[in-house]
Amino acid sequence: MTEQQFIPQTYSNDIFNGSVAWESPSNIALIKYWGKKQDQIPENPSISFTLNNCKTTTVLTYAKKENAEDFDFKVFLDGEHKPDFEPKIETFFKRIEVYVPFLKLFQFKIETTNTFPHSSGIASSASGMSALALCLMSIEKELQPEMTSEFFNKKASFLARLGSGSACRSIEGDLIVWGENETVQGSSDLFGVKYPYEVHDNFKHYQDTILLVDKGEKQVSSTVGHNLMHGHPFAKQRFMQAHENLSTLKTILKSGDLDAFISLVESEALTLHAMMMTSMPYFILMKPNTLEVINKIWAFRKRTGLHIGFTLDAGANVHILYPKEEKDAILDFIKTDLKGHCQNGQFICDEIGFGAKQLIINN
The missing domain is CATH 3.30.70.890 (GHMP kinase, C-terminal domain)
Known part of the structure; x- marks a missing residue:
């Protein structure tokens, strides 16, 4: 797939307000990616175990607004407003706006919690950005109900990557490959894919x-x-x-x-x-x-x-x-x-x- 295939042409539905929620796990790379090109493209492939208990839950509440000129959102962690998190989310929204063009149509409240201790040293960007990307895809699914599950997951991984590279490996499990390579058929720089080959019971x-x-x-x-x-x-x-x-x-x-x-x-x-x-x-x-x-x-x-x-x-x-x-x-x-x-x-x-x-x- 190419980036262009993730740009929607039209939406068949119209929505006004609601809430969606996802929990998404962190992951740990077995083969590491270190070094990236422009637009969060990895310099080398990686493969990770998806984790089970270390995860982020995000509730995204949305309401249509009259002014569609700017992003309008607030971020809350464990119920507390976190303005210092918002510049990173704005950067993320700017990167993905062409792929989810409804972003400026709504006012958003982003409420997030982690199962692991805050400031525990565990990277929350993978779980956090993937959870947010999935919430946005749930909104797009309401706008475009005919979307397939396969496309939903690929685009969620694609969007998550633009927030945090490793986040693209948190959408599915249990082994996820990211980065185009000759070993894994169907691998891509744009999103993570499920490892498609035989895995011994030991793992x-x-x-x-x-x-x-x-x-x-x-x-x-x-x-x-x-x-x-x-x-x-x-x-x-x-x-x-x-x-x-x-x-x-x-x-x-x-x-x-x-x-x-x-x-x-x-x-x-x-x-x-x-x-x-x-x-x-x-x-x-x-x-x-x-x-x-x-x-x-x-x-x-x-x-x-x-x-x-x-x-x-x-x-x-x-x-x-x-x-x-x-x-x-x-x-x-x-x-x-x-x-x-x-x-x-x-x-x-x-x-x-x-x-x-x-x-x-x-x-």
Whole structure:
């Protein structure tokens, strides 16, 4: 598909007011995207596990207005008006207006809540932007009832990407690929697609326990970090590596080789942070406790033979990945050996999920 196919020609219905609501999960990339072109196009493909428990719920209330010259909206988090969130939403609306031309026709109230603690260090942009994109698509579905479910999901992912790149991987689950590549047929730079190939039972109920090592604001934003890949001395090799790793992961997912899975995913996580450390200017988002946790995971895995591995996002927190069959022993290890490295002892137990859900509300 092309961008032009997401521009509606006409709407068959007219609507005046109402409310729509969606809950949408976060996701954790196994193969990382780092570096993007104009219009939120990734420099390399990525694949992620959709999470189940870490999610955002957004209620979008809309009412038609007389003046259609400007955007008119307010953002609320946990019931509190958040004017400082509104410039980011306005930027998002400007990017997507050509694809959802009804934006200036309505006054919007955006009410959002997260299941994970505020300022927990878990990126809420993926869940938040995908939930908002889905709400907007529900309005468009009312304007254009003949829209298919397949198109609805593709366009929701397309819109979410323009708010936050990784948000395009939160619409569906359980494994989502974003970025055009030769390994996955039907892959696209414009939206995420469900991973279409065989996946071994070993990966069907995978667990993700998120250690909240540091809940402070990152000293370098992801947007700045992505931009530092322009002119990065190792960028070209990194982009090639991601393509190669996706091909390798396809074989691993089919075979169920947990050891190979751990090696590839941990390498991807450390490569992401290596790109940060070798950019100009360089920066480090890992904290001392991040390294303490990683070393303890390695020692525990060697000692027990259990299939515990880790990945990292663009921050200090550690996502501990492991099969459900080994959950009891690994959770005990987390509670006894790793919890002390978390800020206020906080960690979140999550697992693979299957995408966003529309919520029924009484309009």
